[in-house]
Amino acid sequence: MAQEAGDGRQLDRLFETIAARKGADPDASYTAKLLHRGVEKCAQKMGEEAVEAIIAATARDKAGVISESADLLYHWLVLLAASDVTPQEVYAALARREGTSGLAEKAARQKTDKNAAPNKN
Numbered sequence: 001m002a003q004e005a006g007d008g009r010q011l012d013r014l015f016e017t018i019a020a021r022k023g024a025d026p027d028a029s030y031t032a033k034l035l036h037r038g039v040e041k042c043a044q045k046m047g048e049e050a051v052e053a054i055i056a057a058t059a060r061d062k063a064g065v066i067s068e069s070a071d072l073l074y075h076w077l078v079l080l081a082a083s084d085v086t087p088q089e090v091y092a093a094l095a096r097r098e099g100t101s102g103l104a105e106k107a108a109r110q111k112t113d114k115n116a117a118p119n120k121n
């Protein structure tokens with residue numbers, strides 16, 4: 001049954017539902033249909049939903065951002081399932097980055113790139 005209030009754990013529950021659709025009848029489930037069509041179709045759908053979220057954000061349409069973000073997250077989870085990746089693996093990647101400023105990381109990367117670049121002189 002649908003719940004009015006959700007929380008972050010909603011993603012994990014939704015992923016379990018999506019993963020359970022692998023190999024299910026494509027005529028009985030939208031998720032099964034998407035997974036059946038392969039990773040390219042799943043990626044295309046995620047791209048479309050991302051663009052719709054972007055359009056809502058730039059139109060300052062807050063309700064649209066919420067609704068399109070929900071579509072985007074659903075399609076992101078489908079893409080993970082199609083790629084044999086779990087949300088937990090993504091959470092672990094985020095956890096490894098926790099506490100590292102994006103600016104500091106970028107500066108360190110640019111320093112490394114500079115050192116690795118061939119000497120033009």
Ligand SMILES: N=c1c2ncn([C@@H]3O[C@H](COP(=O)(O)OP(=O)(O)OP(=O)(O)O)[C@@H](O)[C@H]3O)c2ncn1[C@@H]1O[C@H](COP(=O)(O)O)[C@@H](O)[C@H]1O
Nearest residue numbers: 014017018021028029030031032033045048070071074075
């Ligand atoms: N959260 C979602 C969810 N969000 C969006 N969508 C579907 O994603 C589709 C995206 O909209 P589009 O207009 O792009 O769809 P479309 O034109 O039919 O898509 P294509 O023909 O291009 O593939 C819609 O059909 C939505 O119903 C979702 N479908 C399913 N879920 C969840 O997944 C669970 C399992 O769903 P089934 O696999 O269908 O049983 C559901 O209980 C929900 O919790």
